[in-house]
Amino acid sequence: MLQGKKIVLGITGSIAAYKSCLIIRELVKRGAEVQVVITPAGKEFITPITLSALTQKPVVSEFFSQRDGTWNSHVKLGLWADAMLIAPCTASTLGKMAHGVADNMLITTYLSMKAPVFVAPAMDLDMYAHPTTQQNMETLKSFGNHIIEPQSGFLASGLEGKGRMEDPEKIVSYLDNYFSATPSNAASSGATHTAELSGKKILITAGPTYEKIDPVRFIGNYSSGKMGYALAEECANRGAEVVLVSGPVSLTTSHPRIKVVSVESCQQMYAAATESFPSCQAAILCAAVADFRPAVVAEQKIKRVGQTMDIHLVPNPDIAAQLGKMKKPDQVLVGFALETNDEQQNAQHKLEKKNLDFIVLNSLRNAGTCFQSDQNQVSIISRDGKRDYDRKPKNAVASDIVDELCNRIH
Ligand code: PMT
Numbered sequence: 001m002l003q004g005k006k007i008v009l010g011i012t013g014s015i016a017a018y019k020s021c022l023i024i025r026e027l028v029k030r031g032a033e034v035q036v037v038i039t040p041a042g043k044e045f046i047t048p049i050t051l052s053a054l055t056q057k058p059v060v061s062e063f064f065s066q067r068d069g070t071w072n073s074h075v076k077l078g079l080w081a082d083a084m085l086i087a088p089c090t091a092s093t094l095g096k097m098a099h100g101v102a103d104n105m106l107i108t109t110y111l112s113m114k115a116p117v118f119v120a121p122a123m124d125l126d127m128y129a130h131p132t133t134q135q136n137m138e139t140l141k142s143f144g145n146h147i148i149e150p151q152s153g154f155l156a157s158g159l160e161g162k163g164r165m166e167d168p169e170k171i172v173s174y175l176d177n178y179f180s181a182t183p184s185n186a187a188s189s190g191a192t193h194t195a196e197l198s199g200k201k202i203l204i205t206a207g208p209t210y211e212k213i214d215p216v217r218f219i220g221n222y223s224s225g226k227m228g229y230a231l232a233e234e235c236a237n238r239g240a241e242v243v244l245v246s247g248p249v250s251l252t253t254s255h256p257r258i259k260v261v262s263v264e265s266c267q268q269m270y271a272a273a274t275e276s277f278p279s280c281q282a283a284i285l286c287a288a289v290a291d292f293r294p295a296v297v298a299e300q301k302i303k304r305v306g307q308t309m310d311i312h313l314v315p316n317p318d319i320a321a322q323l324g325k326m327k328k329p330d331q332v333l334v335g336f337a338l339e340t341n342d343e344q345q346n347a348q349h350k351l352e353k354k355n356l357d358f359i360v361l362n363s364l365r366n367a368g369t370c371f372q373s374d375q376n377q378v379s380i381i382s383r384d385g386k387r388d389y390d391r392k393p394k395n396a397v398a399s400d401i402v403d404e405l406c407n408r409i410h
Pocket of ligand 1: 205223225228287288289290318319321335338372
């Protein structure tokens with residue numbers, strides 16, 4: 001989707017500036033035309049000669065090229081570009097962008113930009129976490145700019161890995177996804193699905209839940225999140241805004257239309273899902289949620305005493321059943337059933353009990369599918385009947401499920 005796109009790449013004075021070469025290489029590989037605009041500090045980290053060799057274009061840096069009256073037009077660049085990407089973007093440039101401090105060519109180009117702007121921050125954690133930086137990023141978001149950051153780990157304070165510039169390939173994929181999901185590209189791409197879910201908001205749950213026993217132990221399961229993340233990508237690629245409520249997994253997504261809400265326990269997933277569902281047109285509940293949790297979470301690590309140990313469990317809320325109660329006539333609710341025996345009967349029971357529109361059945365009897373595998377084999381069961389599908393990669397399974405969803409969503 002980047003074929004033929006004109007990208008202004010802004011480079012600022014960060015040690016991550018060397019990675020802009022990898023960004024250029026990836027953009028050019030995907031067919032984009034790149035014009036670099038670099039700040040004076042950026043040139044301390046990487047030379048314009050390297051950049052112009054990679055882009056096959058002179059690098060723009062100063063307002064005036066020579067002392068002969070010729071000057072670089074930031075206005076022309078603003079009209080030329082299909083997108084502006086600022087990567088790496090320092091705290092200083094973030095601040096100038098948020099407040100319109102137009103003291104270099106990059107900021108004047110930003111202020112004249114007619115195309116969408118993407119920003120990949122790069123700084124140390126202290127600078128990143130400072131309220132000024134956080135506020136500047138919020139300001140830029142409120143202007144409609146896209147901030148591209150690595151997703152943080154689920155167990156971290158929320159700041160793990162933050163400040164570090166996202167990987168060049170993921171940054172370029174973010175832009176690629178953006179253009180893929182933009183309706184104006186649908187016709188030229190020939191894609192059949194693009195923008196089918198444009199204007200729709202979809203809630204997806206994914207991954208396992210962890211139910212704490214003590215500070216070091218939990219009750220969990222083998223879900224990797226692959227099936228749920230594939231569904232999220234599929235919906236987002238068809239133009240939907242996705243709220244992905246994810247249990248603890250090692251997966252990340254950089255799709256611009258997917259907002260990840262990281263949770264750990266069933267109760268946290270329940271709170272996030274019930275809050276989001278009323279503003280969504282559909283929900284797909286793919287998470288493997290623990291039905292029970294320890295009644296008491298020990299404050300200290302439990303010591304080995306005696307020969308046996310009992311953990312008293314209490315029921316967790318059923319997220320699917322609750323959303324089934326909240327469901328309005330124009331909302332579509334999709335569940336999963338992971339079974340080991342009496343598959344169809346159990347799935348049909350869940351379809352009714354949870355008031356689902358259809359349920360996706362997968363069985364652990366099909367070796368090499370379900371948990372952790374890259375493949376799955378499913379049946380879709382609704383009140384209209386049952387359809388069996390072949391074993392496929394999870395992204396192809398996600399496409400089948402979203403096809404079924406699209407038949408029902410209005
Ligand atoms: O994550 P992967 O490694 O890719 O594996 C994918 C998967 C096997 C986890 C996935 O395909 C799958 O089957 N997910 C549902 C697993 C499950 O817990 O099924 P269940 O039959 O126990 O639950 C039925 C439905 O109720 C599910 O939609 C589940 O999300 C939901 N549920 C269950 C319990 C609960 N307390 N709240 C819920 O919302």
